Amino acid sequence: MQTDFLQEARRQAEICNACRYCEGYCSVFPALQAERAFSDGDLTQLANLCHNCRGCYYACQYTAPHEFALNLPQALADVRQDSWEEFAFPRAAGKAFQKNGFAIVLATVLGFALLFWAARALATTGGEGFYAVLSHNAMVAIFLPAFLFPLLSIAIGLRRYWQTVGGAPVRLSHLSGAISSAANMRNLKGGHGDGCNFEDEDRFTHARRYAHQAIMYGFLLCFASTSVATLMHYLLDMPAPYGLFSAPKVLGLSGGTLLVLGCGKMIWLKLRADTSLGATNAFGGEITFTGLLGFVGLSGLLLYAGGNSGWMPALLAIHLGAVLAFFLLTPFTKMAHGFYRMAALVRDVQRREAG
Amino acid sequence: MTDTPDIVVIGGGNAALCAAITAAEKGARVLILETAPKPYRGGNSRHTRNFRCMHHGPLGPLVESYTEDEYLADLMKVTGGKTDEQLARLAIRTSEECLPWMEEHGVRFQPSLSGTLSLARTNAFFRGGGKSLVNAYYRTAEQLGVDVLYEAAVTHLELDGDRVARVDYTHEGKAKSLSPKSVVVASGGFQADTDWLARAWGPAAKNFLIRGTPYNRGVVLADLLDQGIAQVGDPTQCHAVAIDGRAPKFDGGIVTRLDCVPFSIVVNKDAQRFYDEGEDVWPKRYAIWGRLVAAQPDQVGYVIIDAKSLNLFMPSVFPPIKADTLAELAKKMGLPADALDKTVAEFNAACGEQSGFHPTELDGVATSGITPPKTNWARPITEPPFYGYSLRTGVTFTYLGLKVDENAQCSIGDRLVSNLWAAGETMAGSILGQGYLAGFGMTIGTVFGRIAGKEAATHAN
Numbered sequence: 001m002q003t004d005f006l007q008e009a010r011r012q013a014e015i016c017n018a019c020r021y022c023e024g025y026c027s028v029f030p031a032l033q034a035e036r037a038f039s040d041g042d043l044t045q046l047a048n049l050c051h052n053c054r055g056c057y058y059a060c061q062y063t064a065p066h067e068f069a070l071n072l073p074q075a076l077a078d079v080r081q082d083s084w085e086e087f088a089f090p091r092a093a094g095k096a097f098q099k100n101g102f103a104i105v106l107a108t109v110l111g112f113a114l115l116f117w118a119a120r121a122l123a124t125t126g127g128e129g130f131y132a133v134l135s136h137n138a139m140v141a142i143f144l145p146a147f148l149f150p151l152l153s154i155a156i157g158l159r160r161y162w163q164t165v166g167g168a169p170v171r172l173s174h175l176s177g178a179i180s181s182a183a184n185m186r187n188l189k190g191g192h193g194d195g196c197n198f199e200d201e202d203r204f205t206h207a208r209r210y211a212h213q214a215i216m217y218g219f220l221l222c223f224a225s226t227s228v229a230t231l232m233h234y235l236l237d238m239p240a241p242y243g244l245f246s247a248p249k250v251l252g253l254s255g256g257t258l259l260v261l262g263c264g265k266m267i268w269l270k271l272r273a274d275t276s277l278g279a280t281n282a283f284g285g286e287i288t289f290t291g292l293l294g295f296v297g298l299s300g301l302l303l304y305a306g307g308n309s310g311w312m313p314a315l316l317a318i319h320l321g322a323v324l325a326f327f328l329l330t331p332f333t334k335m336a337h338g339f340y341r342m343a344a345l346v347r348d349v350q351r352r353e354a355g
Numbered sequence: 356m357t358d359t360p361d362i363v364v365i366g367g368g369n370a371a372l373c374a375a376i377t378a379a380e381k382g383a384r385v386l387i388l389e390t391a392p393k394p395y396r397g398g399n400s401r402h403t404r405n406f407r408c409m410h411h412g413p414l415g416p417l418v419e420s421y422t423e424d425e426y427l428a429d430l431m432k433v434t435g436g437k438t439d440e441q442l443a444r445l446a447i448r449t450s451e452e453c454l455p456w457m458e459e460h461g462v463r464f465q466p467s468l469s470g471t472l473s474l475a476r477t478n479a480f481f482r483g484g485g486k487s488l489v490n491a492y493y494r495t496a497e498q499l500g501v502d503v504l505y506e507a508a509v510t511h512l513e514l515d516g517d518r519v520a521r522v523d524y525t526h527e528g529k530a531k532s533l534s535p536k537s538v539v540v541a542s543g544g545f546q547a548d549t550d551w552l553a554r555a556w557g558p559a560a561k562n563f564l565i566r567g568t569p570y571n572r573g574v575v576l577a578d579l580l581d582q583g584i585a586q587v588g589d590p591t592q593c594h595a596v597a598i599d600g601r602a603p604k605f606d607g608g609i610v611t612r613l614d615c616v617p618f619s620i621v622v623n624k625d626a627q628r629f630y631d632e633g634e635d636v637w638p639k640r641y642a643i644w645g646r647l648v649a650a651q652p653d654q655v656g657y658v659i660i661d662a663k664s665l666n667l668f669m670p671s672v673f674p675p676i677k678a679d680t681l682a683e684l685a686k687k688m689g690l691p692a693d694a695l696d697k698t699v700a701e702f703n704a705a706c707g708e709q710s711g712f713h714p715t716e717l718d719g720v721a722t723s724g725i726t727p728p729k730t731n732w733a734r735p736i737t738e739p740p741f742y743g744y745s746l747r748t749g750v751t752f753t754y755l756g757l758k759v760d761e762n763a764q765c766s767i768g769d770r771l772v773s774n775l776w777a778a779g780e781t782m783a784g785s786i787l788g789q790g791y792l793a794g795f796g797m798t799i800g801t802v803f804g805r806i807a808g809k810e811a812a813t814h815a816n
Contacts (some may be wrong), residue, residue, distance in 0.1 A: 059483030
C-alpha cells in the first residue's frame with residue numbers, strides 16, 4: 001500500500017487521538033481511541049470503517065489553514081481507496097478501474113458489444129420473449145461465470161483484508177451487529193441523528209443517507225428479483241416472461257426505480273460536495289460507477305416498458321451488457337466498498353466485544 | 356448590509372452568537388463584526404468542549420443533579436472567593452434554562468467524553484466540540500437574518516457622554532464606521548497580544564505559548580478601558596497551564612496538553628528538579644505547573660519518563676523524544692548529560708517501596724531524603740527506552756475585563772453606558788476572578804450573551 005497515504009493518516013490519527021472531541025460522531029473514533037500507536041492494519045480498518053460523513057472535518061479546530069492541516073475524511077479516503085486496489089484480485093484490475101471512469105465506460109461499451117454479438121451469433125430457435133433474442137442457455141453461459149468470478153475475487157479480497165486488519169473468526173453475532181449498522185446507515189447519522197455533512201458544508205442533512213439507502217435497497221431488490229426468477233425457472237419450471245404482479249416483476253420494478261432515483265441523487269450530491277474531503281483522484285471512477293449502476297436500473301425499466309416493441313432486442317442487449325459490465329467490475333470499482341465496509345463493521349463489533 | 360444595523364455585536368464566538376441570536380429573535384437587525392477570517396471564526400469557543408450546567412435531576416446528557424449551592428461552592432473553591440456572588444449566582448441559576456435553549460438553536464450534546472467521566476454530572480459536552488457549536492450558531496444566526504462580516508476588525512468605539520456614538524472598524528482594507536443603536540462587546544481577552552502580556556506579567560511572557568485564537572488581542576478592551584469604562588479582574592494575571600513545548604505559538608488547543616508529569620521527573624534546562632511532580636492528580640495541578648515552568652530559566656521544563664510509564668497517560672499530539680540511554684536523551688533534548696544523570700541517580704536512590712503504585716489514585720509511593728520530594732507515583736527512572744517532552748507555559752485566557760451589572764451593561768464612572776453591553780471572556784473576570792472551572796467560561800458566555808442580546812434589542816426597539 002502507498003506508504004505516504006498511510007503515513008499521513010497516521011499523523012492525523014495521532015492528533016485526533018490527543019483531542020477526541022469527535023468521538024460521538026461515528027464508529028471511527030472509539031476504534032481510533034482504542035489504539036495508542038497505529039499499525040498499517042489499524043489504519044486500513046479505520047479507513048474502511050469511515051463512511052466519509054465529514055462531521056469530523058467541519059467540527060475540527062485543526063483544519064487548514066491551521067498548521068496541523070487535519071482532513072481526516074480525505075486521509076482515510078485515500079487509504080481506503082488504496083486498500084481496495086491493493087486487496088483486489090487480480091490487483092491489476094483494481095488499479096485499472098477504481099480511479100478510472102473512462103475504463104469503466106469502455107468496459108460497459110464492450111459489454112454492450114458482446115451482447116449484441118451474442119444475440120446475432122447465437123440466434124435462438126423458437127424461444128419466447130427475451131429468450132427469442134438470446135436463449136436461456138446462452139444467457140446462463142455468459143452470466144454464470146460473470147457472476148461467479150466476481151464472487152471469487154471478492155472472497156480473495158476480503159481474505160486479504162481480514163489478514164491485514166487481524167480479524168478474528170466471525171460469529172453470527174458479529175454479522176448481525178454489522179448488518180444492523182449498515183441497514184440504517186447508523187454511521188451517516190452523525191451520532192445525534194441529524195445526518196451527515198455532505199451537500200452544504202457543515203449543515204447536517206439526510207440526503208446522502210437516503211440516496212445511499214435507495215441504491216442499496218434498490219440493488220438488493222433487483223438482486224432478489226433475479227434470484228427469485230432463477231428459482232422459479234429451475235425449481236418451479238416457470239420460465240420468464242412473468243406478469244406484472246409476479247414476484248420477479250414487483251421486486252425488479254421497485255428495485256430498479258429505487259436504483260435510478262438513488263444513483264441520480266447520489267451523483268447530484270457528489271457534484272455539489274467538496275471533492276477535497278474525499279479521495280480526489282477517485283472522483284471520476286466513483287461518479288462513473290454510480291452512473292453505471294443507475295444505468296443498469298434505468299435500462300431494466302426501459303426494457304420492461306419497451307418489452308413488447310421492436311426496440312426490445314436492442315434494449316435487452318444494452319441492459320444485459322450493462323449488467324455484465326457491472327458484475328465483472330464489482331470487485332474493482334466503488335461497488336467493492338460494500339463488502340469491505342461490511343468486513344470493517346464486523347471487525348468493529350469484534351473490537352467492541354473484546355474491549 | 357447597506358442600512359445601519361440596530362445592533363453591532365463585536366466578536367464572533369459563543370457569547371457574541373448568543374447575543375446576536377437573542378437580539379435577532381426580538382426583531383432587531385444585527386451585524387456581527389468578527390475580526391478573524393471565516394475558517395478561524397469563533398474565538399476561543401472553537402477550542403471549548405463543554406458547558407457547566409446547574410440542573411435538578413437528569414437534563415440532556417447530564418446525570419443526577421448539580422445544585423446552585425454545590426456549583427457556587429465549586430466556583431468559590433477555584434476563585435478563592437474572587438467573584439461577584441450576585442453575578443455568579445445569576446450565571447449558575449440561568450445555566451439550567453440555557454441547555455434546552457442551546458439545543459433549540461442547533462447545539463448537539465453527547466455523553467461525557469471518554470476519560471472525563473468525572474464531569475458527566477456537571478458538564479454537558481458538545482458533540483464534535485466547540486467548533487461544531489459555533490457552526491450551529493452561525494447557521495441559526497444566518498437563518499434569523501443576522502449579517503456577519505469576517506475580517507472586520509473594530510478599532511475604536513467613540514463615546515459621547517454616556518453612550519457609544521460610533522463604531523470604527525476596518526474591512527477589506529478600508530476604514531469604516533457605523534452608528535448602531537446598541538453595541539455588544541464579546542471579543543474576548545487580550546492574551547494573544549504578547550506585548551501586553553509581557554507588560555502585565557513581565558518579559559518572561561514573551562516565551563509563553565497562546566493556547567487559543569491569535570485574534571484575541573484585546574483591541575476593543577484596551578480602547579474601552581482607556582476611555583474610562585469600568586474594569587474588573589487582575590490586569591496582571593492570566594490562566595496558564597503547562598503544555599507540550601513543541602506546540603504552535605497560537606491555537607494549539609486541547610491536543611497540546613501533556614498528562615505525564617505525575618509519572619515523571621521534571622527538570623529545568625540545567626537538569627535540576629524544581630517541584631514535587633506527584634503532589635496531586637494532574638487535573639488539579641496542570642495550572643500550577645504553568646506558573647512553575649514560567650518561573651524557570653527560559654520558561655521551559657523537561658519531562659523525563661521511562662518505558663514503564665509510557666502508556667499511563669493520554670497520548671499527546673507529538674510523539675515523545677525517545678532514546679536508549681539517558682545520555683542520549685539529554686543530548687537530543689539539549690540538556691547537560693552529566694547533570695541529568697546525577698539528578699536521575701539521586702531521584703532513583705530516593706525511591707522506596709513501589710508495590711502500592713496506582714496510576715489514578717494518590718498512592719503515597721514517595722521519595723525520601725531529597726528536595727523537592729515526589730510524594731506520589733515515585734518510581735525510579737530505570738527502564739529504557741527513555742522518553743522526554745519539553746514543557747512550556749500555555750496561556751488559556753486573561754482575567755482583566757469590562758465590569759458589568761446583572762443586565763450585562765457596562766458603566767463609566769458611576770453611570771451606566773446607555774447602549775453598551777459586554778458578554779463572554781471580555782467580562783468573565785467579573786465572576787471568575789482567578790483560577791479555572793471547566794466549562795464555566797461557556798456558561799458565562801451563554802448566560803450573559805443572551806442577556807446582552809435581549810437588553811440591546813430592547814434598547815434598540
